[in-house]
Amino acid sequence: MTSSSPAFSMRSVALAAFLPAALFAIGEGAIIPIIPVVASGLGASLPFAAFVAALILVGELIGDIPSGWLVSRIGERTSMIGASLVSIAGLVTCLLAPNEIVLAVGVLVIGLATAVFALARHAFMTSFVPVEIRARALSSLGGVFRLGYFVGPFLSAGVIELTGSVQSAFFVHIAGCLGAAVSLLVLRDPAAAFGQRPAERRRRRADDGGEIVDEAEGLVAVQAQGLFATLWRHRGVLVKLGSGAALIGAMRSGRQVMLPLWAVSIGLGASETAIIIGVAGAVDFALFYTSGQIMDRFGRLWSAVPCMVGLGIAYLALSVTHDLDARVGWFIAVAVFMSLANGIGSGILMTLGADLADKSDPAPFLGAWRFTGDAGSAGAPLLISGVTALVSISVASGVMGVLGLVGAVILVRYVPRYSPHVPRSER
Template identity: 65%
Template sequence: MTTAAPPFDWRKMALPVYLPTLLFAIGEGAIIPIIPIVADGLGATLAIAGLIAAMIMLGHLIGDIPSGWLVSRIGERPAMIGAALVAIVGLGIATLSPNPVVLGLGILIVGIATAVFALARHAFMTTFVPQPYRARALSTLGGTFRLGYFIGPFLAAGVIALTGSTSAVFLIHIVGCVGAAAVLLLLRDPAATFGAGRAAHHAPTPGEAFVAEEVRGLFRTIWESRQILTRLGTGAALIGALRASRAVILPLWAVSIGISDTRTAIIIGIAGGIDFALFYVSGQVMDRFGRLWAAVPSMVGLGAGHLVLAGSGALPGNVVWFIAVAMFLALANGLGSGILMTLGADLADKRNPAPFLGAWRFTGDIGGAAASLVIAAATAAFSLAVASSVMGVLGLLGAGVLLRYVPRFVPRERR
């Protein structure tokens, strides 16, 4: 008779699982707010700066195509180490870029590497974290990214103040990637640590989980999962769209109203602190009351925040409204911390989750990439306020889609 599995030990996850993620996220959090500012300094228009900022999400989308296959083939740790090294290459190109085109290429490479890094960590959590703890563990993972996005902008502001160069901020991400790779190389592979306990209770081993006899391609997985991905996946795409929009539109708005690069980084960093503070609350809500109670309020808040930002241009005190909306959007985003990873983990094949998680992440990143391109196009054709309005309406539509399909595809487990 199979004995019950031992209690899940959170302490074993801190260094090998969360620390590399934190180091990588600090670097990413440092560069995201300054990408449009660097582009503006290289002579890009507001719309072109938005397009360059969109390259990181377009890179995520491209990186999603091979990421599930890659993680299934070589395992989580080698994939993350390789992704960190590729990101360093892209960051080097961005640091030395002489024009917006080269900057966009470097950011695109960073986005591709980030997709592989994030998918590898998500696949590990899905395989080795028991179901009763999953939303909290994945929300903590999301919170680790958010902690990085909180710390990173403050480091960026410090580097800009010390060097007088916004391009120097890319060096923060290079250091973060080097640190993440070093931790992964020096510490024991977490798959071996957690896999031993799971194997003893007849659970899937790391080899069974990550190296299937036949690894399905991304588009085959999308076709086989088309019912979920065309319905609940639409909600995931809209979540990705609103999150990407927030990351792109706030720095662009700051540029448009003349806020300095240092102040922009500080404001976005404070907003990141609010976002980070809610990650565990989101996990508790999802585990106790269901995924819907985190997803819908988050999307309503993100949609409303974009609409308020669009209308703030006609009101006095632009900077004050910008700060208020940035904080409100952070609050709304924090309420949904970990929701995409949790829904993906709920739906994935537990024996080999990476292919479906790649397809799920691809679906969300389609929304993110499309949103970033819509913002750039709407800004070029009309104005940044119109772009923000469009995204606000999409956020409210996304809340309706989630309300319709989350209870259908992710029912609560029987106690």
Template identity: 55%
Template structure:
């Protein structure tokens, strides 16, 4: 808590957290739809292009492990600044890439930076925002991320249409990342904006802000926490990992499909941007569904719709109307994803120990992010061995397995008032 007597206002968090988040998210979203095109330009086949695209989520899950410790040692603001530098290095590698390996390495670095940046901004709000404002602050943070995810593809579509150069998407990433770094570098000292904070010593005696202690707890003793909670993580954790696999699969399958059926890269970015806007528009609907009808009322329809979208896409590759089916299924997927917004964080909060939630939340995030990281690898392997259509169908079936797991295990592990069990 701050010791300043001035009343806290949510807009105080705009400069140090919300604007950099918006910029960073927009930069990432600008290049994600175009990665398969760039990968093919440096010699990748369709399967390898999927593997390269998956390096982002692999970088994120790898970064989950050390990020909490790093933030607890150098602070939230410095962690975000260093993250922008690592992201810029990754972007430079991607721009200079002449092989899929170098391109993948650059995207992997961006994933590492994304993990640390995301955890640092969460810790920042935990440290500096009073408890009774925190839910709104974190909700707004999620909204900024989604707004950036909408902005990026639209801007990318415009720039690609003007330049006819797929690498322009990475130049957008560089510009947005530099802008985020500049905001962080030149912003006022947080304690001057938010008020002086009382530091607390962690177990090793290091003096830290409250948010820094929380993120350190999330990643300290990760394997021990997973082992302690192995029953719920092996069931609801795996089911949630399948949700993340669906979402991560969307970010690989649809761009690859667009390349495979010959959609222009600028048109691909535009279609993905419009679909992301639909997803964003349903963001608050998800919370209303969960609060009124329970967790299952959000997650089950969400997973069914996303799975059906991928299953419906699978047989359409060689149809004369394949572009129309691409548009229909990507928008259907967006609707499903939108009505499930925030469900995994909500489930994690429901399941975590209320007195010390951070270790469980860290373990949960690691399990679910692992699902997101493994999906592109599986999609790439299936595409190489069989076809992209088979990869899409298998991902859809995996989602339906997740539906069954949710129906079985949510009633078992959550209080009745939080699910659909009468």
């Protein structure tokens, strides 16, 4: 790989690497707040609406298993284009769904496609971005997705107001997927920014025996083939600190289901819900760089624990406001506070995974670490759905609040053991 200044490299790769991700994220951010609303409008009960919303995360968890194999066979760019098209198929299914069951199938398909897009995007960045600026590039990529989750709800609110149809919000994600696919097709190959042709990047000779290998495909293939073996090999840290990571994932995904579901339960419309969640998303987006600064300067614990404690308190506060006269005001306040707490922890899972991974061969552990976090992300909405069905949505919020505080205790115990803070001056 030819050397180049970080500034030049970042500018060269920015459009091709970040634009497709931004378009896809804007679309996803547009539909997440309205899935429970659509399900409810099609006749779903509140618990089943929560279940339908959870299926996008369940789909991502299921899709994590074959996505590495798929990307290793057809490449990153082709995988992202294919995932965008499959996602469109799921979105059209949602758009035309005559009942909540068909809607659930469409949401699950969207989740499966999202998993492939996410892994392909990771391999894409790993392939093209020089090691010396990789951390900044991946951090910026996280900010791009938060930007999408901020912008998307406002677009869906506008489309709903213009058309008078809640389902029309799915058109925003359809447009985002089409835009992502087209941008991947027409933009200049990022490898050219580093003075390389795609064939030169994709095929290099190994030192031992001259075997021809593919760097990006090797990364994702190892992630896919060794996932369950790696989970068993690193079961100690994954059970201990990994349980804290799973709870972080759970608290984050839970808010994506709880907030729109809560809005349905207190009678808010789809456009009002999208606007409130979009405003909260602005707070989340604004803090992604601050979180990195906190972690680098004071240590991982000072980002992870305030994030979990803040989210736990927010869930607990929400649980006692459902029947208050000012419940809409409380909902707005809690939504913003949740985003503040979540923003403080921006990038914590990726950073902890990087701290723990073998520096000479990080891919197997990172694949297992991501699967652990995704398991928590997929489990939380199902838990919310189940508790809501058995008791009430207020109790479900309270249960999530307690889990957040339990997660904070786990992080306090195990983050210093597995990821001790090293002052920047001593690195």
